Amino acid sequence: MxxxxxxxxxxxxxxxxxxxxxxxxxxxxxxxxxxxxxxxxxxxxxxxxxxxxxxAQPAPTSSSVMADDGIRLACEEIPPQQGPPRLTVVLVHGFALDRRTWFFQRQSLPALVDPAVRTVLYDQRSHGRSERAPRDTCTLEQLGRDLEAVLRALAPEGPLVLVGHSMGGMTLMALAEQHPELFDSRVLGVALISTSAGEMGSAxxxxxxxxxxxxxxxxxxxxxxxxxxxxxxxxxxxxxxxxxxxxxxxxxxxxxxxxxxxxxxxxxxxxxxxxxxxxxDTLGTHNRIAALPALAGCEVLVMAGTKDEVIPYTHGERIAAELPSAQMISFEGVGHLPMLERRAEVEDALEGLIRRSAARIPAPARRAPGRKRRA
Structure with a gap:
């Protein structure tokens, strides 16, 4: 040793x-x-x-989105295999990874039929194929703004389900802190996987x-x-x-x-x-417990592995305690990456979240999400 x-x-x-x-x-x-x-x-x-x-590296990015500070974010859009989409699912990866984190889910989600979903993935700034960003912009606040830019460009209308792993989950919290109105109107479901709402420096x-x-x-x-x-x-x-x-x-x-x-x-x-x-710095000082109530009106799914030594399981329990209506799923003996280690169970849980979210869509609002048509 x-x-x-x-x-x-x-x-x-x-x-x-x-x-x-x-x-x-x-x-x-x-x-x-x-x-x-x-x-x-x-x-x-x-x-x-x-x-x-x-x-394996995905095909060259199908699109890119410019963040509000000019950093290019590499994105990928996957339509459903059958029928028009009822909603858009956005997958946000964690620290030091890239959108290949969702290798299995980027195959299973487009195959859903009831409801059919459109899937959007992107690489966070300074990760994967996205552009390297200046050090002073590598903050969770900026990552929240980046996610908002992706939504504005690639899913400007229609219902949403947001899925975040680790730092990706913190990104969703930063977005909720900045734009709580999105979670009142468009975001119907949120999945927080192996992430934390605060006290990151304690364990x-x-x-x-x-x-x-x-x-x-x-x-x-x-x-x-x-x-x-x-x-x-x-x-x-x-x-x-x-x-x-x-x-x-x-x-x-x-x-x-x-x-x-x-x-x-x-x-x-x-x-x-x-x-x-x-x-x-931004990971060590992350504290967005106060942002969690913005998610209370959504379908919320919290997933964590009991052997996660990167972000301990107790952080997931804390999030679930702050959101009593959330569904908490524990993966016994699993580490920091349940979407790889227990992919079938994670996909079943995500499908359930998507179905519950789709059931919230008012009948008149059920139309295919996506980009606005250009004249």
Whole structure:
């Protein structure tokens, strides 16, 4: 085992800060295991380039939306497979990841028939294929404004269901704080997965590596800005250790399909280290418990894994306690990514949320959501 301080350094250098974290060191036992890991990632990369495995890069973004400060956000719009959509579902990913987080859901949601839904996904700023943003704009307040810009451009009318994972859930709360009227009029359903409404610095990953007071995190972030090639080289050298840390913190099941670990590892590795550390302050100071009442008029679904070591399960319980009418689903033994680790159960729960939300649509308002027609 490596020391607590050592694994923190390895975790930041690998960009594991958001999705997998670093609370306990994970090593690679033998030279043979390292060789197998390298072969596995090489094969994963080949399959990814051909679109043949979970997490393969989606087709080039079908659209992009300009945020209010000019940052380009890469987006994807998926129509229903059958019939006109009754509502639009917007999927918002978490820290250090990208829209590939929803690999399975982007297939299952368009297949829904009753109701048929239109699906919108996008990469948060400085993540995935979206444009790198200045450090001072990497705040949850700005992420809330980004989501509003996506809705304004890609779903300007019609009923909505918003689904957020981890930092994506916090983004939904920021939107509710800024535009509570949306949740009175258009947002019929909200799903909050493995997320928190506040007190992020007290436990879990933010209580250690993502603490705004952690000089190691800030130091490596600064080094990544000054010497990006050096940090990336260290990242490559430690790739096997980082893969083990990713499995340790992203998933509760140690026997999880390695392809899913590869997916998370690939998403994290695609992001620049300093782009991730730019979000440390906003995650560490997040407190939007006061914004939760704006969701009280919606159908609310809260999901959390009991073995989540990034954002502890108790944070989900706190959200459900603040919203007594919310449905709380616990995934026993599951880590931070239930949409991958227990995808069938998550999809069943989301389908139930969507059906309950659709039942709220007044008959005269039942028309296909989407873009406004241009003259």
């Amino acid at each position: 490596v020391s607590r301080r050592a694994w923190q350094a390895l975790g930041v250098a690998g960009g594991v800060a958001g999705a997998a974290g670093a609370a306990v060191g994970v090593g690679v036992a033998t030279h043979r295991r390292r060789e197998l890991a390298r072969d596995r990632r090489r094969l994963a990369g080949e399959l990814d380039s051909r679109g043949e495995q979970p997490g 879990g990953l933010p209580g250690s590596l993502l603490s705004r007071y952690n000089p190691l995190t800030r130091g490596i972030g600064g080094l990544a800005r000054l010497q990006p090639k050096l940090v990336q080289q260290g990242r490559r050298m430690l790739s096997d250790v980082i893969w083990g840390i990713t499995r340790r913190f992203a998933f509760g099941d140690r026997k999880v399909d390695p392809a899913l670990v590869d997916l998370v590892d690939t998403m994290i590795s695609a992001n620049a280290v300093d782009a991730l550390t730019d979000f440390v």
